Amino acid sequence: MGEIEVAIGILHWFGMNLAPRFTNLHAQLKHLYRGPDQEGYADFLIQPVGQIDRHLIAVEKSNLDHIAATLGLKEMSQSVLVRKICTLSGHHRTRKALFEYDKLIRTIYTLRYLRNPQLQRDVHRWENRIESYHQLRSTIAQVNGKKELTGRTDLDVDISNQCGRLIANVVIACNSMLLSRLLGRCMPTGNDKALDLVRRISPAAWQHLHFLGHYAFRDKRNPLDLEAVLAGIGWE
Incomplete structure (x- = not known):
């Protein structure tokens, strides 16, 4: 044991x-x-x-x-x-x-x-979300071809790990805000197909992100324009 x-x-x-x-x-x-x-x-x-x-x-x-x-x-x-x-x-x-x-x-x-079949379904969804998060963290850690945390000391490794967590949390927060906007846009239309699609998208998704791109740190005076990001998205 x-x-x-x-x-x-x-x-x-x-x-x-x-x-x-x-x-x-x-x-x-x-x-x-x-x-x-x-x-x-x-x-x-x-x-x-x-x-x-x-x-x-x-x-x-x-x-x-x-x-x-x-x-x-x-x-x-x-x-x-x-x-x-x-x-x-x-x-x-x-x-x-x-x-x-x-x-x-x-x-x-x-x-x-x-x-309880509902509990079984809930546990299945929870584990899928956890797995999605781990996959996101793994992708972030492998940017530039690296397959493990960087650093020569325990402190360096811890800093590397915390930076990875920060980036992952930013990705999830940004995705959540975008999905909330999409959901608010779809609900008044009664488009069940679009609603179902939005609800199936994981906040931990990263396929639409380029981690080797430019990181822009904004303050409250220059927030991210979510509507501009979603401008090109439409539903049939």
């Missing part, structure tokens, strides 16, 4: 949800666990593979709270902390409680995912 196996539980501590997409739903049946009532599942179509030790989670709550506080105060990164926990003996009570808690949260999410 490693960091991935406990990520769902750890994020749940901080009010966030890790919502993975399951490509093989049948395989997820091996990760469904139950409470103490074994007889209550006798007639269920999907059978749990084991029991969650909720008592252990309750007993180890103070230690789990300490782990959460360590992460919340950023005294240690999640990857480092989880690696340390995973080096402990499999019989270590706090380690076992952490994985038991993750089983609980993962089981709840998996059951919701299996029962």
Whole structure:
């Protein structure tokens, strides 16, 4: 077991949800666990593979709270902390409680995912957006033929990474403004074909951009003329 196996539980501590997409739903049946009532599942179509030790989670709550506080105060990164926990003996009570808690949260999410087709579609869209963003970042990083971050020191690499993030965010912000203008232009016309096309365009698209072109930094007195950019776009 490693960091991935406990990520769902750890994020749940901080009010966030890790919502993975399951490509093989049948395989997820091996990760469904139950409470103490074994007889209550006798007639269920999907059978749990084991029991969650909720008592252990309750007993180890103070230690789990300490782990959460360590992460919340950023005294240690999640990857480092989880690696340390995973080096402990499999019989270590706090380690076992952490994985038991993750089983609980993962089981709840998996059951919701299996029962809710809309959640499955939403997760699919979210992951596609994340993938689009990563592709945009990769394209920016490879400008001038470079395939990785530049810099000789950790600070130089971090600056290079943050510059890439800034450019990507500017691209997404600009695309969002353009798409909002297009959407506002299409809605009064009742052109369903145009509306559907606009809604399918990703704000992370970059095929219309030339990253080796001229970068113009404007102030509030000389904003980007969005209407001029969209002047040549029409709908049949």
